[in-house]
Amino acid sequence: MSLAELWFFVIAGLWSTYLVLEGFDFGVGMMMGVAARNEDERSEMIETIAPVWDANEVWLLVVGGLTFASFPAWYGTWLEGAYLGLVVLIIALLVRVLSFEWRGRVDPRLRRLWSTINIGASVAAPLIWGLVLSVLLAGLPVAGGGRVGEMRYFGNILDFITPYSVLGALSLAALFAFHGALFLSLRLDGELGERIRERIVKLDARHLLPNLMLPALLLAGGFLIATPFVAHSVNARSILPVAIPAALGLAALIAAVINAQRGEFARAFICTILTIIGWVATLFIGLFPRIIVSTISLGDSVTIQNAQSSHYTLVVMTISAVVMIPVIILYQWWGFRTLMARLGRGKMPWSPPDAS
Amino acid sequence: MHSLPLAADALSLARWQFATTTLYHFIFVPLTLGLAPVIAYMQTKWYRTRDESWLRLTKFFGTLLLINFAIGAATGLLQEFQFGMNWSSYSQFVGDVFGSTLALEGLIAFMLESTFIGIWVFGWGRLSERMHLASIWLVVAGTWLSTTFILMANSWMQNPVGYSVDAATGQARMVDLWAVLTNPIAIWAVAHTLLASLMVASFLLLGVACWHILKGRNVELFRPVVKLSLYMAIPITTLTLLVGSEFGVALTGPQPMKIAAAEALWNSEQPASFSLFQIGGFSVDDQEPSYSLDIPYLLSFLATNTFTGKVEGMNQVQASSQAKFGPGNYIPDVKLAYWSMRGMAYLGSLSMMIALLGGFLYFRGTLEKSRWFLKIAVGAIALPFITALIGWVFTETARQPWVAYGVLKTADGLSQSVGPGEIIASLTAFMLLYIAIGITAFVLLRRYAILDPPQVDGDDDSESDPAPVY
Numbered sequence: 001m002s003l004a005e006l007w008f009f010v011i012a013g014l015w016s017t018y019l020v021l022e023g024f025d026f027g028v029g030m031m032m033g034v035a036a037r038n039e040d041e042r043s044e045m046i047e048t049i050a051p052v053w054d055a056n057e058v059w060l061l062v063v064g065g066l067t068f069a070s071f072p073a074w075y076g077t078w079l080e081g082a083y084l085g086l087v088v089l090i091i092a093l094l095v096r097v098l099s100f101e102w103r104g105r106v107d108p109r110l111r112r113l114w115s116t117i118n119i120g121a122s123v124a125a126p127l128i129w130g131l132v133l134s135v136l137l138a139g140l141p142v143a144g145g146g147r148v149g150e151m152r153y154f155g156n157i158l159d160f161i162t163p164y165s166v167l168g169a170l171s172l173a174a175l176f177a178f179h180g181a182l183f184l185s186l187r188l189d190g191e192l193g194e195r196i197r198e199r200i201v202k203l204d205a206r207h208l209l210p211n212l213m214l215p216a217l218l219l220a221g222g223f224l225i226a227t228p229f230v231a232h233s234v235n236a237r238s239i240l241p242v243a244i245p246a247a248l249g250l251a252a253l254i255a256a257v258i259n260a261q262r263g264e265f266a267r268a269f270i271c272t273i274l275t276i277i278g279w280v281a282t283l284f285i286g287l288f289p290r291i292i293v294s295t296i297s298l299g300d301s302v303t304i305q306n307a308q309s310s311h312y313t314l315v316v317m318t319i320s321a322v323v324m325i326p327v328i329i330l331y332q333w334w335g336f337r338t339l340m341a342r343l344g345r346g347k348m349p350w351s352p353p354d355a356s
Numbered sequence: 357m358h359s360l361p362l363a364a365d366a367l368s369l370a371r372w373q374f375a376t377t378t379l380y381h382f383i384f385v386p387l388t389l390g391l392a393p394v395i396a397y398m399q400t401k402w403y404r405t406r407d408e409s410w411l412r413l414t415k416f417f418g419t420l421l422l423i424n425f426a427i428g429a430a431t432g433l434l435q436e437f438q439f440g441m442n443w444s445s446y447s448q449f450v451g452d453v454f455g456s457t458l459a460l461e462g463l464i465a466f467m468l469e470s471t472f473i474g475i476w477v478f479g480w481g482r483l484s485e486r487m488h489l490a491s492i493w494l495v496v497a498g499t500w501l502s503t504t505f506i507l508m509a510n511s512w513m514q515n516p517v518g519y520s521v522d523a524a525t526g527q528a529r530m531v532d533l534w535a536v537l538t539n540p541i542a543i544w545a546v547a548h549t550l551l552a553s554l555m556v557a558s559f560l561l562l563g564v565a566c567w568h569i570l571k572g573r574n575v576e577l578f579r580p581v582v583k584l585s586l587y588m589a590i591p592i593t594t595l596t597l598l599v600g601s602e603f604g605v606a607l608t609g610p611q612p613m614k615i616a617a618a619e620a621l622w623n624s625e626q627p628a629s630f631s632l633f634q635i636g637g638f639s640v641d642d643q644e645p646s647y648s649l650d651i652p653y654l655l656s657f658l659a660t661n662t663f664t665g666k667v668e669g670m671n672q673v674q675a676s677s678q679a680k681f682g683p684g685n686y687i688p689d690v691k692l693a694y695w696s697m698r699g700m701a702y703l704g705s706l707s708m709m710i711a712l713l714g715g716f717l718y719f720r721g722t723l724e725k726s727r728w729f730l731k732i733a734v735g736a737i738a739l740p741f742i743t744a745l746i747g748w749v750f751t752e753t754a755r756q757p758w759v760a761y762g763v764l765k766t767a768d769g770l771s772q773s774v775g776p777g778e779i780i781a782s783l784t785a786f787m788l789l790y791i792a793i794g795i796t797a798f799v800l801l802r803r804y805a806i807l808d809p810p811q812v813d814g815d816d817d818s819e820s821d822p823a824p825v826y
Contacts, residue, residue, distance in 0.1 A: 051478040054429065055471040062467060064436050065459035072451025072527075079440025079447075080771040086441055087782040091789060094430040098793065101426035105800055145772065149525025150448050153773040309452040310522070310529040316456060324463040331468075335475045338483060 003318065004308035005289070007070045010321065012284035014066060016277045018059035019129070019172070020179075023276055025053045027180010029096070029122020030173075032115055034210065035181070035196050042115045046100065048187040051339040053100060055332055057093070069317050073151040073307035074291045077142050081153035082132045085160060089128040096121035126173040134168025135160045137227070137286050139234055139293040143300035151292075151302050159295075164230050168283075171216075171223035175279065178216035178256070179272040185265045200260050213257055220275060224249045224282055231286030235293050242286045249278020367767055369779040370442040373786065375752070377434055379745050380790050384428035384797075386744050389499050389550065390557025391421045394584075396492045403489050408812050409577050416809035417561075423800050425473060427793060434786070442779070446759055446769030453519050453530040454509055454760075461505035469498025503553075504546050511542035513760045514751070515610035521763075528763060541610065544603040551596040552747070555707065556740040558592060561585035562714065563737035564805050566730040574808060575724070586718055589711035597704050600747075601658055608659050608667075611761055613677065613686060614754040615659055616670045617693035620645070626666035630654035633698075638691035643671075681762065688756040696750035703743040710736050 028049050032042045049056075068075045079086060095117050103114035140159055145152035178200070185197045199212050228242035256271030287293070291307055294300035308314065395417050402410035436458060439447045447455070472494040479488045518535030519528045530536065562585035565578040608615045616622075619631060622643040629650040637645030656665040670687050677686035710732065717723035724730075759766040 051474045054474050055467070058462070058467050058470040061433070061436055062459075062462040065455065065462040068436075068440070068447065068451050068455030069459040070455075072448045072455055075440045075451060075455070076444035076447035076771075079437055080442075080444035080773055083441050083771070083774050083778050084781065086437055087785060090434050090437060091785060093433055094789070097430035097433075098426055098796075101422065102796065102800065105423070105804075106796070145445075147445075147526055149522070149527050150445060153444070153771075155773070309455070312533075313452045313456055313530045316530070316533050317459060320460055320463055324467075328463070328467050328471075332471055335471055339475065339478050 130169035130172030386553035389553035465501035558588035593708035
């Protein structure tokens with residue numbers, strides 16, 4: 001395996017990390033929309049992720065920076081093509097950050113507005129990430145540019161909308177809703193926690209429609225099943241190597257459902273983590289050795305070979321990542337444990353000063 | 357930035373978007389950079405002396421830091437992705453070097469800063485006091501390292517080093533990481549930016565403290581803040597100006613055009629005089645100002661550190677640039693360069709005078725009674741912010757037409773498939789959003805800046821932590 005191929009999988013690993021971590025934050029945001037009855041309950045939900053959402057989101061900047069450094073042609077072509085989608089995404093992430101910080105500080109009448117903003121952003125962001133990631137495999141109009149070494153995008157944002165990428169978008173959002181609901185089921189007790197657990201587990205007539213598990217099962221399951229075939233037909237991949245991660249992802253998803261049914265929510269949460277990793281792994285193995293499949297002709301695709309940066313840069317990045325990523329994991333793990341362990345419900349370290 | 361985007365071509369629109377969103381981001385960044393160490397210092401004071409007033413101040417200014425930090429982090433997201441979105445060709449041609457500095461920033465600095473700000477905010481009463489104190493100092497380390505890497509990236513655009521151009525693809529390839537990390541321009545830029553950030557923070561401290569004294573509220577508590585802010589502001593304003601001047605000397609080598617344009621110096625002079633103020637003389641067709649107030653020898657001194665050094669003029673640099681890079685116009689917007697340079701230097705000097713005046717009143721013991729000065733100090737909060745922004749306008753516009761000096765022109769860095777319509781849409785969306793955020797931020801910061809600092813009563817100090825309330 002060449003260094004650039006290794007980096008392709010490192011980037012995949014970083015996407016998994018980011019989506020697993022911010023995935024439950026987004027899921028919590030969605031639950032504020034569907035499972036909370038009032039602003040106080042929404043506050044309770046936000047409290048569960050308050051100390052960590054910022055650190056979770058930084059993984060996005062890390063994966064962005066490392067993609068920029070290791071595959072400049074991927075970074076440039078992809079972001080340029082997704083222009084308007086990314087504008088919406090960035091605005092969503094931006095207002096979401098502010099909603100966390102400001103929701104409790106502004107005029108109480110505006111709290112509801114900031115909750116709505118947070119909910120909207122938590123739905124929009126996973127949809128767009130699902131779309132722009134899975135369209136890499138569905139294919140985009142990319143080809144070599146006017147200059148040697150430059151890849152160009154020859155379409156517009158509408159080229160991002162394909163049946164497969166829409167499935168990717170919906171499946172990621174549904175998966176995050178399930179993932180976030182499981183996270184909340186572990187972090188909240190009392191009536192609110194109970195209600196969320198019911199929404200995951202119960203499947204009788206009254207609970208069928210608002211059930212949080214079924215959409216993930218159907219959509220993410222569908223995505224995992226479809227990907228090996230899409231990779232075969234669009235990207236000339238043989239089915240088997242893509243089917244293996246897909247099958248493992250599917251197994252994790254089914255295990256999540258079974259564990260949730262048994263009331264084993266912690267195990268179910270670990271299973272949704274594995275499902276998200278399976279989602280990313282299946283997609284990236286389906287892409288390999290290409291990065292953006294070209295709809296113009298397969299030979300025009302952005303590939304690991306033609307998008308990589310120099311060997312020197314890849315070595316620099318490898319050393320930095322090998323040194324820094326374990327250090328980051330170590331201090332983030334320590335921070336998670338310290339703050340999550342001791343932050344129970346109603347124990348927020350804060351009573352607001354009277355700012356009226 | 358030669359004209360308003362009435363022509364609405366993609367290039368000028370993309371430049372306007374980059375300029376406005378980046379400047380906006382940089383309203384909040386220096387306050388975070390400058391205020392974080394001040395808060396760490398206050399908390400350290402409390403940790404050492406157990407004097408509760410320092411704890412109250414830590415929490416008071418900590419709240420302002422958090423409100424501000426949120427916007428800095430939120431608007432920073434766009435900064436990273438904008439390179440790929442609007443400047444795809446640039447990203448592809450320099451990603452190897454430029455992208456690496458951004459990647460290092462994420463790995464080494466931003467992760468540290470974002471993780472430990474959460475730990476600091478939620479760690480009151482949960483971590484040992486020593487670990488909690490360490491966490492705010494790690495935030496400081498994260499923010500300062502972050503600045504260092506970002507300015508390495510920017511300095512590579514100003515003075516590309518440690519790379520070679522790949523003969524096969526024409527892309528810049530990193531060949532020497534150490535050269536990129538020790539870019540002389542980066543070292544000056546980091547020093548200048550961090551000093552300017554401390555200046556921003558010191559003026560905020562001074563202004564907020566003076567406001568409370570003016571209103572006769574919490575005077576005992578804010579008296580030490582006045583002292584602290586003046587101990588910061590007096591040396592720091594002076595150093596910012598001196599380092600800025602040396603920064604200019606360092607830039608004269610790699611970017612002679614920038615220095616010549618900043619002085620509206622069309623023809624080489626030896627010795628060169630410094631123009632304090634001039635009317636006209638800002639375009640190729642009008643090279644002779646109709647009025648100019650000059651100080652002899654000063655420009656030679658500022659640009660070369662000798663009173664008789666030779667300073668190259670724009671006509672000469674234009675000729676040598678054409679010989680080196682081929683035909684084209686290598687002269688930036690001279691009027692903008694000249695006035696942004698002066699705006700920065702003059703407002704910086706004004707800040708220094710205000711700091712010195714404050715110091716004089718303070719040591720004479722009449723500062724608290726000098727209501728006129730207290731009012732000036734409140735208004736002067738805005739001064740270093742504006743100065744810093746003008747500084748960026750200068751450094752970025754006077755590099756034009758280059759995006760990476762001598763390597764890639766701005767016009768060649770653009771995303772080819774993104775049309776004016778899309779940029780107008782995003783520019784409009786970001787402007788409306790940023791205006792709304794700006795208003796909210798101002799209202800919130802003002803509200804918390806004029807609030808009485810939280811009380812801390814003995815055993816339970818968790819009542820008033822600067823954590824957000826949900």
